[in-house]
Amino acid sequence: MRETFPYDSVPGYLIFDRGSNFNAEVVRAIKNFGIQPKRTSFRSPWQNGVAERWVGNCRRDLLDHVIVLNERHLKRLMSEYVRYYHDDRTHLALEKGTPNGREAEKSSEAGGRVVVMPRLGGLHHRYDLAA
Numbered sequence: 001m002r003e004t005f006p007y008d009s010v011p012g013y014l015i016f017d018r019g020s021n022f023n024a025e026v027v028r029a030i031k032n033f034g035i036q037p038k039r040t041s042f043r044s045p046w047q048n049g050v051a052e053r054w055v056g057n058c059r060r061d062l063l064d065h066v067i068v069l070n071e072r073h074l075k076r077l078m079s080e081y082v083r084y085y086h087d088d089r090t091h092l093a094l095e096k097g098t099p100n101g102r103e104a105e106k107s108s109e110a111g112g113r114v115v116v117m118p119r120l121g122g123l124h125h126r127y128d129l130a131a
Contacts (some may be wrong), residue, residue, distance in 0.1 A: 013038050015051045056083070065123055077120075084119045088126040 014030055015038045016022050022039070030037045040047040062081050068074045077098035090096045 015040065015047075017045075017048050018042065061085075061089070062120055062123065066121070072111070080120055084124060088119055 014035050017040050022037075027037050056114065058078075058081055061084075062077060066077065068077065071097075086099045087102065088098060090098060115128050115130045117126045118124075119126055
């Protein structure tokens with residue numbers, strides 16, 4: 001039985017800017033791979049930085065530390081990373097919150113037990129107070 005991933009039915013995208021090196025031939029080649037090319041908006045250079053920041057975070061947090069065995073393995077890793085990025089990874093721009101809005105734990109007792117939950121095969125961890 002084939003393992004499914006959350007984004008299996010979502011087409012792949014390649015985001016690129018409006019540079020002259022991304023001509024019609026490049027766009028055609030990208031489409032031949034089954035990937036939908038997406039250009040950044042006209043006169044919106046900030047969009048490139050957002051995409052580059054995400055790719056850099058993914059590389060530093062995950063891909064620099066694992067050997068990807070095949071496409072299936074990469075899809076599983078990326079699926080886990082997206083879940084980690086949105087649910088567990090804190091972001092300074094969100095005042096150390098997460099994109100999905102994880103609430104800070106509040107403990108009434110000073111010596112509460114902490115539970116560790118490994119993420120991305122143990123590369124990162126999430127810590128919560130025991131119930």
